[in-house]
Amino acid sequence: MDYIILDIEFNGRKFASEHPMEVIEIGAVRLDSSLQYKDEFSSLIKPIYFSTLNSFIKKKTGIPQEDIDIAARFPKVITAFQTWLDQSEDGVLLLTWGGEDMKRIIQDIRMHKMDDSYWMAATYFDLLKGVLRARGLSNDISVEGAMALLGLEPSGSAHRALDDAKMTAEIFRAIFSDLDFGRSQHYKDTFSNARERKTVKVAIKAMTSQKIVPTWELVVEHYFTDKATLADPRKVAELQEYFAAQVGRR
CATH class of the missing domain: 3.30.420.10 (Ribonuclease H-like superfamily/Ribonuclease H)
Structure with a gap:
């Protein structure tokens, strides 16, 4: 090779x-x-x-x-x-x-x-x-x-x-x-951007510091003020997977 x-x-x-x-x-x-x-x-x-x-x-x-x-x-x-x-x-x-x-x-x-x-x-x-x-x-x-x-x-x-x-x-x-x-890997399409993933991470940290159990619904309600950014279901699925991974690390 x-x-x-x-x-x-x-x-x-x-x-x-x-x-x-x-x-x-x-x-x-x-x-x-x-x-x-x-x-x-x-x-x-x-x-x-x-x-x-x-x-x-x-x-x-x-x-x-x-x-x-x-x-x-x-x-x-x-x-x-x-x-x-x-x-x-x-x-x-x-x-x-x-x-x-x-x-x-x-x-x-x-x-x-x-x-x-x-x-x-x-x-x-x-x-x-x-x-x-x-x-x-x-x-x-x-x-x-x-x-x-x-x-x-x-x-x-x-x-x-x-x-x-x-x-x-x-x-x-x-x-x-x-x-x-x-x-080694194969290319994988991504539908979210770094700013959106950071929003999820910040949301989890903020809720945890307030002793609130983080849920995806709370993230969407309080941290994604422009709901149009979540119009693509592929992006939503990707961010939900990212949310679950971040919560799992805590």
Whole structure:
């Protein structure tokens, strides 16, 4: 099995919009089962929305606007990337820094009305969480922060997909023996956001401090003032499951 260290960059916006942010760059490194470098993949993508990069994204990534203007669209790039992934005859394990990369790729696949089954079936390992568990840390750290923690020397340009993938590969090599690959996973759709989950957590803490037995009904009645946020039954089911898990920890 090969290890694919994956990184993406996506465009941003300075204002509220119904249009999604999109992947604008994919970078990946392939390591063999002995953690030796085999090859790499890199491509820019011209997005449908916000194709003119704002100043923040240009400064953060250093991607020239003229390179984005002539880049291929997402369907062509993701198809080429999947073909590249399939060159690993014995399968692959994807490694990402956090869960956002998988989410963004699947979001764009769906936006372009492409079949998402390849990516929903893909097995990936969240290396960020792996590093946190291995080092007993509770707060997220950046790739650069992990490099410093492990005494590794950063190289390339931060926030360019291929360079970030290469640095992440070095982290992976350095901490490989401490990783629990039993925590590899498949992407799972989420319907609630971090703010909504925090509301549930705060509600449970407040009720417990007042010696009130927390119930889902009380959370909805007193802490979700905008009931429209709970219109989606998939979100409600997800938050109820989160509520039960949080109460079970107490």
